[in-house]
Amino acid sequence: MMSKDEIQQEVWTIKDRAQAMGLDFYPVEFEVISRQQMIEFGAYVLPSRYSHWTFGKYYGKMKQLQNLGALEILEMVLNSDPAKAYLLDSNSRVENMMVIAHVYGHVDFFKNNYWFSKTNKHMIREAEYHEKRLRELEYDIGQKEIEEFLDICISIQWHCDFWGQFCDPKAENVQLKPLKHLDLGDLKEVVICPDEKPESLFDLDPDLLQYLITNADLEPWKQEVLKFIRDEMLYFMPNAMTKIMNEGWATMWQEIILRDYLDFTEFDQFAIKHSEVIASHGLNPYRLGYMIYLSIIKRWDEKEGIGAGLAKALEVRRYYNDVQFIREFLTQEVCEDCGLFVYEKPGEHQPSQIVSTDVELIKEKLLIEIINFGKPVIVVKMEQDPDDDHLHLLHKFDGRELNIDHATDVITALYKIWQRPVHLETVIKGERSFISFDGEDTSIDKIVKEED
Numbered sequence: 001m002m003s004k005d006e007i008q009q010e011v012w013t014i015k016d017r018a019q020a021m022g023l024d025f026y027p028v029e030f031e032v033i034s035r036q037q038m039i040e041f042g043a044y045v046l047p048s049r050y051s052h053w054t055f056g057k058y059y060g061k062m063k064q065l066q067n068l069g070a071l072e073i074l075e076m077v078l079n080s081d082p083a084k085a086y087l088l089d090s091n092s093r094v095e096n097m098m099v100i101a102h103v104y105g106h107v108d109f110f111k112n113n114y115w116f117s118k119t120n121k122h123m124i125r126e127a128e129y130h131e132k133r134l135r136e137l138e139y140d141i142g143q144k145e146i147e148e149f150l151d152i153c154i155s156i157q158w159h160c161d162f163w164g165q166f167c168d169p170k171a172e173n174v175q176l177k178p179l180k181h182l183d184l185g186d187l188k189e190v191v192i193c194p195d196e197k198p199e200s201l202f203d204l205d206p207d208l209l210q211y212l213i214t215n216a217d218l219e220p221w222k223q224e225v226l227k228f229i230r231d232e233m234l235y236f237m238p239n240a241m242t243k244i245m246n247e248g249w250a251t252m253w254q255e256i257i258l259r260d261y262l263d264f265t266e267f268d269q270f271a272i273k274h275s276e277v278i279a280s281h282g283l284n285p286y287r288l289g290y291m292i293y294l295s296i297i298k299r300w301d302e303k304e305g306i307g308a309g310l311a312k313a314l315e316v317r318r319y320y321n322d323v324q325f326i327r328e329f330l331t332q333e334v335c336e337d338c339g340l341f342v343y344e345k346p347g348e349h350q351p352s353q354i355v356s357t358d359v360e361l362i363k364e365k366l367l368i369e370i371i372n373f374g375k376p377v378i379v380v381k382m383e384q385d386p387d388d389d390h391l392h393l394l395h396k397f398d399g400r401e402l403n404i405d406h407a408t409d410v411i412t413a414l415y416k417i418w419q420r421p422v423h424l425e426t427v428i429k430g431e432r433s434f435i436s437f438d439g440e441d442t443s444i445d446k447i448v449k450e451e452d
Helices: 004-018 036-042 053-067 094-110 122-143 143-155 210-214 218-243 243-258 262-276 285-304 308-319 322-328 332-338 359-374 404-418
Strands: 028-033 077-079 083-088 202-205 341-342 353-356 375-384 391-396 420-430 431-438 442-446
Touching: 004 028, 004 094, 004 243, 028 036, 028 094, 028 442, 036 053, 036 083, 036 341, 036 353, 053 243, 077 094, 077 332, 094 243, 094 262, 094 308, 122 218, 122 431, 143 404, 202 210, 210 218, 218 243, 218 359, 243 285, 243 308, 243 322, 243 332, 262 285, 285 308, 285 322, 285 332, 322 332, 332 359, 375 431, 391 404, 391 431, 404 420, 404 431
Parallel strands: 028 083, 391 420
Antiparallel strands: 077 083, 202 375, 341 353, 375 391, 420 431, 431 442
């Protein structure tokens, strides 16, 4: 185990090397913690956060995987200014050097990637306030009622408008707009017939949480809690939409920073740990992101000369997210190096079979999994009829149907917030349908298009 002074010396050395190589990052505060604390941070994601049973579920799963030897968390780093990073107290010297270099790669990404530019750099402090405030509300209102409301909020927490932070929706010639103006990766709006003009009937609000905060008849404490959830999710969303890029970037830089710094024995130890990180094939974000960056550097160096590749990689890390990264830079060679393929099950009781290793089909499958953080796109239809006080939602169908049981549970939960009927327009068995809940019964009705 390294002493604090020894760790600090390595931090200073690696920081200087990273800056000399062109990385640009916030100050980083390192802290050494126990394995138990690391698992807790992994479950809660932030050092202090409100209590909820879902975090306990994640903790139990991570603890079990760790006990089985299937999970090892060597570090954790948070997007803040200054950034906060945590090292495991059982790390060897080589592991700590690898982790410190990895952290500086992450913090360079946090500071320079466009999609992190709007995030709250003080969320650690605000999350501490959220935790304290929720404890006060539990005392005043009751733990059971707070937990039940948190259950509802968490079931819809991903449905807020991350994209709307980046542009003025009234501006022309902007590349990034809120969902009602933005084609999120070629999503097919098959729930709307081609001859209908929904914009003349209603506006689409992509921020369900904000719509509820503003328009639902909520007690003040419920508005406050829902706002806490929304603020935290806006903080986490850039991490979700750049996970492949971010992990690949940090993995590449840990290798670049250390390869001429470690002696032979140390580098041999590093190579073993590094290979463990990128060893698994398939959708391993460390390996996939790392291999795509190496491919970019190699191709641009060959086309434009040595140095052009790294310049291009720096440009990509500044402007791209995972969807753009995969769509533009995933190659057949990278697919083969990462062991990517498309598979299907020919029958219910038959084993899965590889059906293609073609890069375009692989891209198609990958993109559908990561567009909109892998979550269904649900927007609010704001009807023009002033007498209609129902909540109308629209599922932007991408070819995958919703889990009906889950969708029914969510709209039932939404009723408790909206306190009036809730309708979700989607596609069920290939047909446009409504799932509705009126406070007593759930109904599923096919939408019949009226004949002219």
